Amino acid sequence: MxxxxxxxxxxxxxxxxxxxxxxxxxxxxxxxxxxxxxxxxxxxxxxxxxxxxxxxxxxxxxxxxxxxxxxxxxxxxxxxxxxxxxxxxxxxxxxxxxxxxxxxxxxxxxxxxxxxxxxxxxxxxxxxxxxxxxxxxxxxxxxxxxxxxxxxxxxxxxxxxxxxxxxxxxxxxxxxxxxxxxxxxxxxxxxxxxxxxxxxxxxxxxxxxxxxxxxxxxxxxxxxxxxxxxxxxxxxxxxxxxxxxxxxxxxxxxxxxxxxxxxxxxxxxxxxxxxxxxxxLNDPCKIENTDWIKPVKYVGVWWEMITGKSTWAYTDDFPTVQLGITDFSKAKPNGKHGANNENVKKYIDFAAANGFDAVLVEGWNEGWEDWFGNSKDYVFDFVTAYPDFDVKALHAYAASKGVKIIMHHETSASVRNYERHIDTAYKFMKANGYDAVKSGYVGHILPRGENHYSQWIINHYQYAIEKAAEYKIMVNAHEAVRPTGIARTYPNLIGNESARGTEYQAFGGNKPNHVTVIPFTRLIGGPMDYTPGIFEMDIAKINPGNTSHVNSTIANQLALYVTMYSPLQMAADLPEHYNRFPDAFQFIKDVAVDWDDSKYLEAEPGQYITVARKAKGTGKWFVGSVQGDNARTSNISFDFLEAGKNYVATVYADAKDAHYKTNPQAYTIRKIKVTNKSKLAQLCAPGGGYAISIEEVAKK
The missing domain is CATH 2.70.98.10 (Beta-galactosidase; Chain A, domain 5)
Structure with a gap:
């Protein structure tokens, strides 16, 4: 041939x-x-x-x-x-x-x-x-x-x-x-x-x-x-x-x-x-001063809505709403609205206590009562808050705790409406201390008949990124086109969804091997806001009406912070679930989001991935290993460590009887001494894995 x-x-x-x-x-x-x-x-x-x-x-x-x-x-x-x-x-x-x-x-x-x-x-x-x-x-x-x-x-x-x-x-x-x-x-x-x-x-x-x-x-x-x-x-x-x-x-x-x-x-x-x-294959960075672009680790008022525990909508009073006409001040709150002052403060306190940079808040703005499925052009104005969300007071409260709030712009795929409001929305963000926005494009695109990935809509996504750069705003775009390396040119694009993420674990579940494929496919073009860190796998315990199951072990969820690269990483679960497992949560608190070096130790698409990364400017290393459907023993060497130095490694691993479906919360934590000559053989359960944090031992 x-x-x-x-x-x-x-x-x-x-x-x-x-x-x-x-x-x-x-x-x-x-x-x-x-x-x-x-x-x-x-x-x-x-x-x-x-x-x-x-x-x-x-x-x-x-x-x-x-x-x-x-x-x-x-x-x-x-x-x-x-x-x-x-x-x-x-x-x-x-x-x-x-x-x-x-x-x-x-x-x-x-x-x-x-x-x-x-x-x-x-x-x-x-x-x-x-x-x-x-x-x-x-x-x-x-x-x-x-x-x-x-x-x-x-x-x-x-x-x-x-x-x-x-x-x-x-x-x-x-x-x-x-x-x-x-x-x-x-x-x-x-x-x-x-x-x-x-x-x-x-x-x-x-x-x-x-x-x-x-x-x-x-x-x-x-x-x-x-x-x-x-x-x-x-x-x-x-x-x-x-x-x-x-x-x-x-x-x-x-x-x-x-x-x-x-x-x-x-x-x-x-x-x-x-x-x-x-x-x-992309152009060099076109943003002259990039000092304002910072990797972010965040929590958010999000998973509770995804699972159905709370809602984006403020009220159930109206069969339909029209911005500027519907008077939300006279509406009866539904009692389940997630983006209320008290609840948001709880997340701010949790972020501050645990060293997180920011809190994402979804459902803060008027219009969520009939936002989807109605081919509605004027859905949101991106500046008008519900009565129970005090923008200025929450900004001041977050600032007093050293925490930022991440803005949410769901467009409901009404692209023309977003472009109509985008300058006003970005000015509103800067005036109220928001440096990053999560945008969304759920539903059928307006103008009607356009597709999410056609030329005109591709140009819209690019317009939003470049416009955000003018205002020194970082963008995390969901439902937008899959990335193609444009973050080199516009590094304020710090995250995308553009694939099946963790939210689907609450919509029926992802296959256990899903996370062993995405780094070979979706991540080739840029980082993903995968939103890992789920500790409670039985969604019915959050919302009895939702029988979905998260097809992952806790050790697997920890490993995702290393294998699923992103400068934007969310601890996606509810604070009370992290408080139940403080020893496992420690890894999420410790793991970095920006790196000096990365070593790929093991890889086979659809089966397993093991990655070691060196945190930027600290000398600390973190290892993550994710496993597909079947159990396996991972064998790695620590030869990426500096010769002649001693380290202590904290290993967060599946317990012997762990299984993504039947025993997902079974894990072990142990400390071992390692050098660059050390090796590790570690059991990975089906849908499991392990995570390791490594720190040099100070000389006496």
Whole structure:
């Protein structure tokens, strides 16, 4: 097979590009029809067979698919090291070899550039459209980038969907996706599936011979989000962009570019987790002064609403509400409203007593009584509080305790309404001491007919981030598009949801192996606000009407603070539950949220992940290990510690009889002395794991 490819590219006079370490070889040529074709080899093994590139245009006499000649090829090399504002490491190397291929279409005289960047961990490519007379404004009907697989790989996938990423992962062979799709598409508030073989990026795969392959995109700016549609007879993925309300997939004006299409490859799963290629394909930071961007550990008035113990709404008096008309001062409180002064103060006190930076408060503002499902344009104004939430008094109280309050902006997917109010809302935040906002886009997008991941809505998410930067506000966007490394350019984007998070544990539960897949997929593009730290697994004990169960052990929940990287970490459970398990809660209090270094010790998608991280500026290390469905003994070395020093490690682990379903709160805590020569064999229960905090022993 490899010989056949090489013959093909030799005949076609292929251009060749090698990675800096020589492990990757990318070949590019034009086929007999003048269509661009590329292929990728890793350590002598094909990973992407010859695959076509191009774009189909709408209402145009000729698409950008074939009839090309090569006008110019420009090879370059780039090598830099840059420092992220926050991150898993304190410095990132950006080292690649590049090949820019300028193509001219014979019939139209149009030019496009396909730019390839080959790193030591994979390939990125994008389309560029230079300024030219024959290509000014154009509409994309579909992008036709192909990724031809070399076999029937095992895939860890989510159903392709224009409106949600909140599905559990399905693990099948590529050939089995079609048969498994109906079961994989579970109910969601807003969803639009498009194909029985369509899947989302970031897509993680493993070949029969042990090659790990990840397909995604980077720098999604002014373009529709890419899905992948599988030709399951030939095992070829092709890009499938999210359409707008008219069915169009991109309105473009040259000069412009597409996002990068990324292929991360290794024979070691740990390398996929460690890859920074997605960030490296984004522009450097555009915020001149980033001193105000700070990692945050927080608690919040949230889980009690998610579980149904309390409500976002203030009253049950009104069948419908209209802001500016409905008089909430005359309404009878329902007695279950979570965002009331007394309850919020309780969370502020808890945060202050336990060293947390902030308190998130949801349901503080008027409009929650009929916020969802009514195709309602003017839902919230983001500044008018309910009668039982005193903005200024709570700000003063929090400030007196050294705690911030995190603002919540649920848009109910009414994008126009949010943009209408966004400046006023951000000014209100700054006037009242709010430095961070959690935004949400639950429901069907307004303008009606738009999708969550179409070009116009992608531009809205970017607008909100950039507008927030003007006001020095950090953003944690929920239900927005999955991240593509844009946090390098705008590091005030300190968190996203954009996947099935902990809240689904109260909506019926996540699969135990869910957290062993997300770091290989969702986290490739940026951190996730996963909201871990649940200690009470039986939701009926919080709300008797909710019989959901959290499919995790307490030790697993602790480990998530290390394995599920984010500079924004929530202790999501109720304060009273942490007070029941103060010894386990100590790890959440101690664990850092910003890091100088990270070491991936063990990894296998869908089965287990073990990570060690060095806290920024302290020298302390923290280890987290999460386990999937089956029990396992984790074996690690402490060789990441500094030689010649002694440390004490506090190990929070599953008890021998722990099990995510039957005995999730069974854990042990022990202290052991370790050096960089020490090793550990630790039992991990089904749905379990362990967490370790490590501190140097002071010399006597």
């Amino acid at each position: 490899l010989a056949t490819w090489l013959t093909f590219f030799h005949v076609a006079k292929a251009q060749e590009l090698k990675s800096p370490n020589g492990n990757f070889v990318m070949s590019f040529s034009l086929n007999n029809e003048g269509a661009p074709v590329y292929a990728l080899i890793y350590k002598g093994k094909p990973v992407i067979k010859p695959s076509k590139l191009g774009l189909e245009l709408k209402n145009d006499k000729k698409s950008l698919l074939n009839d090309f000649t090569i006008v110019n090829t420009t090879p370059t090399t780039f090598d830099e090291t840059w420092k992220p504002v926050w991150g898993e490491v304190n410095a990132i190397r950006n080292h690649y070899n590049e090949l820019a291929v300028t193509l001219q279409q014979k019939e139209t005289n149009r030019q496009i550039i396909i730019r390839f960047r080959l790193f030591n961990d994979g390939l990125g490519f994008r389309y560029e459209f230079p300024s030219q007379k024959n290509l000014t404004y154009f509409v994309i009907k579909e992008e036709k980038s192909q990724f031809a697989m070399t076999g029937d790989h095992t895939a860890f996938w989510l159903p392709g969907d224009y409106d949600t990423q909140e599905y559990d992962y399905t693990t099948t062979k590529l050939s089995e996706i079609r048969g498994a799709m109906a079961k994989a598409v579970t109910e969601n508030i807003s969803q639009t599936s498009f194909s029985p073989t369509g899947v989302q990026t970031s897509l993680m795969m493993k070949s029969a011979d042990g090659i790990y392959i990840n397909l995604h995109e980077a720098a999604l700016i002014n373009y529709a989000c890419m899905h992948l549609n599988l030709d399951d007879k030939n095992m070829v993925f092709e890009s499938w962009l999210t359409p707008d309300a008219k069915g169009d997939k991109g309105y473009m004006q040259a000069p412009c570019t597409s996002p990068w299409r990324t292929i991360i490859v290794s024979d070691d799963a740990r390398d996929i987790l460690a890859s920074k290629m997605t960030y490296n």
